[in-house]
Amino acid sequence: MGTGKRIGIFKYSSCAGCQFQLFYFQHYVLETIQAVDIVYCKMLQSGGEEDGPFDLALIEGAITEQWQADQLKRIRERSELLAPIGSCAVCGGVPAIKNTAHELDAQRRVYEDISVVHSLKAHPVDHYVRVDGYVRGCPPGVRDLAELVKSLLLNKTPRFLDYSVCVECKLEEAICVLVAYQEPCMGPVTNAGCGALCPSRGRACYGCWGPMKDANAKALADRFERMGLGREEIYRRFTEFGEPTVEWKPGQVKP
Amino acid sequence: MSEPQHIEVEYLARVEGEAGFRIVLDSQPDIELRIFEPPRFFEGFLVGRKYHEVGDIVSRICGICPVSHMTTAIQAIEKAMGIQVSEQTVLLRKIFSLSQIAASHLIHLYMLAMPDYYGFPGVVQMIPGHKPHLDRLIRMKEAMNGLTALIGGRALHPVTNVPGGFTHIPRPEDFASVLKEIKAIRKDAEQAVRDIAALEVPDFHSDSVYVALYDETEYATNQGRIVSTSGLDISVDQYPDFFVESQVHYAYAKQTVLEGGTPIMVGALARLNIKFDKLQQKTRDLAADVGFAVPDCNPFHNNLAQALEVFDAIERCIQLIESHAFRDEEFKVEIRGGEGGSATEAPRGLLYHWYCIDRRGVVEKANLVTPTSHNFLNIEKDLKQLVAENRKQDREAIRLLCEKTVRAYDPCFSCSVH
Numbered sequence: 001m002g003t004g005k006r007i008g009i010f011k012y013s014s015c016a017g018c019q020f021q022l023f024y025f026q027h028y029v030l031e032t033i034q035a036v037d038i039v040y041c042k043m044l045q046s047g048g049e050e051d052g053p054f055d056l057a058l059i060e061g062a063i064t065e066q067w068q069a070d071q072l073k074r075i076r077e078r079s080e081l082l083a084p085i086g087s088c089a090v091c092g093g094v095p096a097i098k099n100t101a102h103e104l105d106a107q108r109r110v111y112e113d114i115s116v117v118h119s120l121k122a123h124p125v126d127h128y129v130r131v132d133g134y135v136r137g138c139p140p141g142v143r144d145l146a147e148l149v150k151s152l153l154l155n156k157t158p159r160f161l162d163y164s165v166c167v168e169c170k171l172e173e174a175i176c177v178l179v180a181y182q183e184p185c186m187g188p189v190t191n192a193g194c195g196a197l198c199p200s201r202g203r204a205c206y207g208c209w210g211p212m213k214d215a216n217a218k219a220l221a222d223r224f225e226r227m228g229l230g231r232e233e234i235y236r237r238f239t240e241f242g243e244p245t246v247e248w249k250p251g252q253v254k255p
Numbered sequence: 256m257s258e259p260q261h262i263e264v265e266y267l268a269r270v271e272g273e274a275g276f277r278i279v280l281d282s283q284p285d286i287e288l289r290i291f292e293p294p295r296f297f298e299g300f301l302v303g304r305k306y307h308e309v310g311d312i313v314s315r316i317c318g319i320c321p322v323s324h325m326t327t328a329i330q331a332i333e334k335a336m337g338i339q340v341s342e343q344t345v346l347l348r349k350i351f352s353l354s355q356i357a358a359s360h361l362i363h364l365y366m367l368a369m370p371d372y373y374g375f376p377g378v379v380q381m382i383p384g385h386k387p388h389l390d391r392l393i394r395m396k397e398a399m400n401g402l403t404a405l406i407g408g409r410a411l412h413p414v415t416n417v418p419g420g421f422t423h424i425p426r427p428e429d430f431a432s433v434l435k436e437i438k439a440i441r442k443d444a445e446q447a448v449r450d451i452a453a454l455e456v457p458d459f460h461s462d463s464v465y466v467a468l469y470d471e472t473e474y475a476t477n478q479g480r481i482v483s484t485s486g487l488d489i490s491v492d493q494y495p496d497f498f499v500e501s502q503v504h505y506a507y508a509k510q511t512v513l514e515g516g517t518p519i520m521v522g523a524l525a526r527l528n529i530k531f532d533k534l535q536q537k538t539r540d541l542a543a544d545v546g547f548a549v550p551d552c553n554p555f556h557n558n559l560a561q562a563l564e565v566f567d568a569i570e571r572c573i574q575l576i577e578s579h580a581f582r583d584e585e586f587k588v589e590i591r592g593g594e595g596g597s598a599t600e601a602p603r604g605l606l607y608h609w610y611c612i613d614r615r616g617v618v619e620k621a622n623l624v625t626p627t628s629h630n631f632l633n634i635e636k637d638l639k640q641l642v643a644e645n646r647k648q649d650r651e652a653i654r655l656l657c658e659k660t661v662r663a664y665d666p667c668f669s670c671s672v673h
Contacts, residue, residue, distance in 0.1 A: 020362065138412055201422055
């Protein structure tokens, strides 16, 4: 059954949710797992070939320590294709909120002895290596994961969505919570893929899929200001899932 | 003299997160559970964030128990800010937690623990010879994840649970279709209990103190008193007075023990040891049928305890859903300062969150203690005893035994280095 395609799965600073999402993307699981060779994945199996080579390396998590960056570069050299999966690896995600705090303050609030801590500012995978596509989401969506694995098996370039959550709201026929209810919705600057999950369930999008490529963060931040949100509130919204990103920088004006 | 022999596992497979261990094989074995997964400083960066963001942020501590972190944080914040929630919210959160406990146990039992007992490196290699197991896992997991997703919008990092209540209540017809699926896996859950009970586990007696949430009226999940088998019986508010967290030099996770230094065990086995009589009659009968009785002090039976909890959770979810006519609710939250803690039963055991919120609704301080931090010292204690008792075996056998022990606790290292 195997196609001989060799996949390596690596986890850095994150919750491991992407890997869980990947293993059991429900009914696809048996056919998918049998169609490829997972040659390295510590959470799934003992042993494994850490040094590859890999046809596809999937990277979960943000990079927050030097050894992770070093290993990542080695993986890149030994992989035909490499893709970050999930918001932490794609755009820094939640671990990167710590970039908004003074590093030592954040460390001291957690540990008495910080001499054993070697944490760097949290960065996404493409800060350190070239990537061949992004599987977005927190957690990543089944559609994108399936697209990636299918593309690998068919030797084609995967196609990911490149529009905002707003488009999905229209497709879902969800009421616009920004316009109708004056909720500070991050949908206009957030990459699609969730199926407008939050707006269709009565709340504003909080940006967990990370920035859309051509996001106009400045316009949305201005809109939030006109709605009466303070500078701090606006800053928090643009730093929950994309602190290290260029796209949301215009919304990240420190109060 | 050469230095004493040691066993070192640098990166332990089939556990949630990154850790290894080092064992010095001596008459007095020395053990270090090295949790090297980089810390993520949630308690550090939650300071300065707004109360309504906390649930969404802390769910990202764990990809296998996001509902627990989210619910515990939200309950703590509601306590701090004096927010009352409806009975329906309490009920819905209970079903939400139970559905996740079942799904989490299933992943651990089938994907992380079972390969040890069938002699495979992982679950993928089990597929050809043991497909019925895998089919059963997928059926059960789909049904329970389906219930979590119905309530939360999605099973992983749900979105509808917020301070004050739920932003969206599923419609009766949606509950009906999920109920149908859950009822269809009752038999699978019973078979899972029998399959896990049939696995041969090491005969081992660990002299441990067990801690769990306890409630007179039900098998406590999100509310109750914190009790132990050593006589502790306190309210959640008293948690900081009775539990002590400390840093160790070889791990980024902290060790949490009872005042006085007593290590504790939390999780499914601890819960059964403390509140077996609160399980459904059906579950207790099944336990008797497979030969499980409390007190049970073998940590390897944590797997069987989890399987029994899956069976019990499924029955309870069915009952709870059928007991209530769910309807849309409005709720309003008034911003107010204060401090508050909450403890819940996460799949892996007692989880505690505490927050101090200022009058603008901004977090001033946060403290989170995870199940694996509670279990940390007890795992090391058990490993020491096991190694001492099995010193005559060859090193490979000792290594495997130790790996199995750590896995039986179902540790979550990602949670522990939050």
